[in-house]
Amino acid sequence: MINLGRTNTLKVVKQVDFGLYLDGGKQHGEILLPSKYVPEGTQIGDEIKVFLYLDQDERLVATTERPYAQVGDFAFLEVAWVNQFGAFLDWGLMKDLFVPFREQKMKMLKGKSYIVHVHLDEDSYRIMASAKVDRYIDLTYPPYQVGDEVEVLIWQKTDLGLKVIVNNRYAGMLYDDQIFCQLRTGDFTKAYVSQVRPDGKIDLRLSPTGQAAVSDFSDTLLQYLKENGGHTILCDKSPAEDIYEVFGVSKKVFKKAVGDLYKRRLITIAEKGLYLVE
Numbered sequence: 001m002i003n004l005g006r007t008n009t010l011k012v013v014k015q016v017d018f019g020l021y022l023d024g025g026k027q028h029g030e031i032l033l034p035s036k037y038v039p040e041g042t043q044i045g046d047e048i049k050v051f052l053y054l055d056q057d058e059r060l061v062a063t064t065e066r067p068y069a070q071v072g073d074f075a076f077l078e079v080a081w082v083n084q085f086g087a088f089l090d091w092g093l094m095k096d097l098f099v100p101f102r103e104q105k106m107k108m109l110k111g112k113s114y115i116v117h118v119h120l121d122e123d124s125y126r127i128m129a130s131a132k133v134d135r136y137i138d139l140t141y142p143p144y145q146v147g148d149e150v151e152v153l154i155w156q157k158t159d160l161g162l163k164v165i166v167n168n169r170y171a172g173m174l175y176d177d178q179i180f181c182q183l184r185t186g187d188f189t190k191a192y193v194s195q196v197r198p199d200g201k202i203d204l205r206l207s208p209t210g211q212a213a214v215s216d217f218s219d220t221l222l223q224y225l226k227e228n229g230g231h232t233i234l235c236d237k238s239p240a241e242d243i244y245e246v247f248g249v250s251k252k253v254f255k256k257a258v259g260d261l262y263k264r265r266l267i268t269i270a271e272k273g274l275y276l277v278e
Helices: 210-227 240-247 251-263
Strands: 007-016 019-023 030-034 047-054 060-063 074-082 086-090 097-100 113-120 127-130 149-157 161-166 170-175 188-196 202-205 267-270 273-276
Touching (some): 007 030, 074 149, 113 149, 149 170, 210 240, 210 273, 240 251, 251 267
Parallel strands (some): 030 060, 097 127
Antiparallel strands (some): 007 019, 007 047, 019 030, 047 060, 074 086, 086 097, 113 127, 149 161, 149 188, 161 170, 188 202
16 A cells, blocks of 8 residues: 555566656556665665655655655654745755645744644645644543653643653643753653643653662663763752753752662762762
């Protein structure tokens, strides 16, 4: 089955001067892969991974280039140009991604970037994007447990914190008191589920929770000291941002791990940081 706007694995069936033809099945026939996208050494009968989209003449065509997002994805994309019909986003392909005015929450401006959802238009069967991403969020109850690791896309700032899109599917929230590093709209980061509320909304944090997280990081910190001359300038008075930049954990987890190692007499604490006990 051919998936327009997605990566497909297709067989090479014909070679011509201007490229290769790939087997698109009975419904789509042969699909052109232009010469400039053909990997060196590709032969008839080989299977090749290609992205399928419509060219300027609305013909199905293949490319080995990878767009920044595919159909079904949420993404943060920059406006390349605007005309009387809408905005066109740079998504990594020669043909830009169209956002009609009806799919814009506010008038998109050239050079600005926006969170959008990439989809197939039901009427025209064209690949396009929408900035009205709320309508594409999955509202079914999320299948997550407390402590599950997820990937989040930073969506927008609110009075409570940062609204995010979880695993390219659900809406979630990182509250201000759980944010200890600089995050901007469009950033992807790892997060952990702190709770799934009865209404299905997901609360998240940037570091694992509980004693298991502290124990795991204690081992990580101990190994770091062993590999770095037995010393780190970071201590419990260091800024949370510096701790997260080096270790990827909150200051709270860092301090608990330091306390754990100190109680086990594996480190000493000094004004210039932490030292491994010889």
